[in-house]
Amino acid sequence: MEPILVTLYTRTRCPLCDKAKNSLMELKETWNFALEEIDIEESDELTERYGLMIPVVHIDGEEVGFGYVDKFDISNRLQEKSES
Template identity: 40%
Template sequence: MDGMFGRTKKKSGPRAVTLIGKPGCHLCDDAREVVAKVCAETGAVWEEKDISQDEELYRAYWEQIPVVLVDGEQHTFWRVDPERLRRALGA
């Protein structure tokens, strides 16, 4: 809690969303559309990472792609619910 204002402190700056997927993945294409739209609406920044180019991501998430992280923490996988993502981003 921030004693001066009586509210919980949030991470400074915009929220960050990471989409982890691979080329040719139709679920990844669907997730990209949802992530791009929700981030545009909420002011969050987002990036996409190719699981086939990162061995650590491959080991961690191969059976779950697409995976969405919010501020570095796993938010969801396979299908992205736009309303749930908006809530996670504080919108």
């Protein structure tokens, strides 16, 4: 079974992004997933799409959270993915 892919769209000097990454790292202790971190400032398209929303979290390509990322909510989504 392929590991779940969690993508964190972020940028430098973003306290909410740091907090989201810390939450995801804590969740990695419980859940088996690959974490991909993408800096939106490296792409005009991503900056346009997510500039006001970051951090943005996707699980297997599906947007599951942005702005203030709720660790409990992400954990629930990981649970759902692991059961499907």
